[in-house]
Amino acid sequence: MGRAAGCPVSHNKNSLTAGPHGPTLLQDVALIEKLQHFDRETTPPRNVHPLGSGAYGTFTCTNPDMAKYCRADLFSKAGLKTDLVARLSGTFTKQGEAETIRDVRGFALKFYTSQGNWDLMCINMPVFNCRDAKIGPEAIHNFKRDPRTDEWNPETTWKFVLQHREALHQALMLYSDREGTPLSYRMMHAYACNTYSFYNEAGKRVWIKFHLRSEQGAAGFNAQEAKLIAGIDPDWLKRDLRQAIESKKFPRWTLCFQVMEEAQGFQRAEAFDCTKVWKHSEFPLIEAGVIELNRLPIDYFAEVEQVAFSPSNVVPGIGFSPDKLLQGRLFIYPDTQFHRLGPNYFLIPVNRPRNQLPTQYLAGQHQSTIRDPVLVNALVDTPSLLEPNFPTDGPAYVYDIPNEGSDEDYYGQARECYGILSDKDKQALAINIAQSLCKISEETKFQVCEMLANVNQGLADTVVLNSTQNKSKLVTPNEKLWFQLHSKLHPDVTSA
Numbered sequence: 001m002g003r004a005a006g007c008p009v010s011h012n013k014n015s016l017t018a019g020p021h022g023p024t025l026l027q028d029v030a031l032i033e034k035l036q037h038f039d040r041e042t043t044p045p046r047n048v049h050p051l052g053s054g055a056y057g058t059f060t061c062t063n064p065d066m067a068k069y070c071r072a073d074l075f076s077k078a079g080l081k082t083d084l085v086a087r088l089s090g091t092f093t094k095q096g097e098a099e100t101i102r103d104v105r106g107f108a109l110k111f112y113t114s115q116g117n118w119d120l121m122c123i124n125m126p127v128f129n130c131r132d133a134k135i136g137p138e139a140i141h142n143f144k145r146d147p148r149t150d151e152w153n154p155e156t157t158w159k160f161v162l163q164h165r166e167a168l169h170q171a172l173m174l175y176s177d178r179e180g181t182p183l184s185y186r187m188m189h190a191y192a193c194n195t196y197s198f199y200n201e202a203g204k205r206v207w208i209k210f211h212l213r214s215e216q217g218a219a220g221f222n223a224q225e226a227k228l229i230a231g232i233d234p235d236w237l238k239r240d241l242r243q244a245i246e247s248k249k250f251p252r253w254t255l256c257f258q259v260m261e262e263a264q265g266f267q268r269a270e271a272f273d274c275t276k277v278w279k280h281s282e283f284p285l286i287e288a289g290v291i292e293l294n295r296l297p298i299d300y301f302a303e304v305e306q307v308a309f310s311p312s313n314v315v316p317g318i319g320f321s322p323d324k325l326l327q328g329r330l331f332i333y334p335d336t337q338f339h340r341l342g343p344n345y346f347l348i349p350v351n352r353p354r355n356q357l358p359t360q361y362l363a364g365q366h367q368s369t370i371r372d373p374v375l376v377n378a379l380v381d382t383p384s385l386l387e388p389n390f391p392t393d394g395p396a397y398v399y400d401i402p403n404e405g406s407d408e409d410y411y412g413q414a415r416e417c418y419g420i421l422s423d424k425d426k427q428a429l430a431i432n433i434a435q436s437l438c439k440i441s442e443e444t445k446f447q448v449c450e451m452l453a454n455v456n457q458g459l460a461d462t463v464v465l466n467s468t469q470n471k472s473k474l475v476t477p478n479e480k481l482w483f484q485l486h487s488k489l490h491p492d493v494t495s496a
């Protein structure tokens, strides 16, 4: 073992002291260097999605007709394989927390294509809780731990949904068993939520929604199981992924997309609104290829903690859309990575493009690659790769979504989402919501139940019945134990 400069270390156990009991000497440089490095072992965690696992794998294009939509090299030929790295994560849970806590799960992919890195960022629900980046930080803050107490606080979460009812659609998914507490990272479908675009060689652009369909199927814990496993094995999800890959049960997903014609995008309210889905009956899924995760990282910090994804990393053939949340996210990610990993984060091995390194960015903290600076002045354009012009439709203004605030906007797709659940899943959803309402004020609970009645009266009734903590017959043994212990310690406090 050596020091950072490569000099050997002769003693690793005992510090250099003046006499057997004397003070430690500053000239034990191996000790000082070891402690100083230890003090700097962590970087700031991700502000969102800090808890996660990673794996490497491949994408195999399976659709011979992709060129019709997209000119990107990775889709140019059926059978073509592209290496990738994936990170699967919680969203609001912090590092060290139990992985089976109710949360939105992330599924980020970095495809190392021959034209540079394409990052595809998904969550395990097809919709998000806000649709404009201007409201993004509040949307995140109200689902995270309460900044006043650092406790989970369903009161602030539900208050956000009450004030921003377009968030209700995602809230229903968050409180379902399948999406809110997935059994395994392998057993979840994932969705890019935001609208992107594809353009082909001829410059024709279409709007796109990406989907990842799990070949393992999708399944969730019920609330009772998720809470038990949280106590017994807080690392459940990462252990499951590692063990599956180690035993060569490589998880696979089909990468699919929906297509909307360019002109249609400006006529349809849901086109660029990521709180809404595009109906499969009208916009069927088209298969692009298959993703397989088949290799584990060996250094968690270097390969998983430092991996940096951004929806702004696109290759020719893939573009953006007027989706206002996506537009903000194009800025958010590289900016937070400058802060989290420094200005040269793209030089960290897991983030490096495999084709060529950018040469125009000089120096800066952690710039460690020796490159010929003359190249800096030799940037060449590639006009053949120019993106087709990007359509816009009016003067600059702070516009609402076309049908913003209507019954259809707030509840239409939420009703359909509830309507397709089985009776068992409807019951589980109501009970999961009720359990979160048990711990909030009567006033907010009442408002939430009124809001739920707009989705379905039966849902609202079951929630009311089960959120009345003392009368409840359906509260699980976990909750009963919680209430017993809590009222022993705090007999005078009625809610948490």
Ligand code: HEM
Pocket: 045, 046, 047, 048, 049, 052, 087, 088, 089, 106, 107, 108, 121, 122, 123, 128, 130, 133, 135, 136, 137, 139, 140, 191, 192, 193, 194, 274, 307, 308, 309, 325, 329, 332, 333, 336, 337, 340
């Ligand atoms: C209000 C909107 C949003 C904000 C403010 C936001 C912000 C962030 C931030 C700051 C990070 C940490 C990035 C890093 O440190 O490297 C992150 C990670 C992530 N975001 Fe978002 N995000 C938003 C919406 C979305 C949406 C709509 C999706 C996808 C559908 C998404 C998917 C992800 C994923 C998968 C990660 C984890 C990336 C990783 O594993 O490193 N986010 N987000």
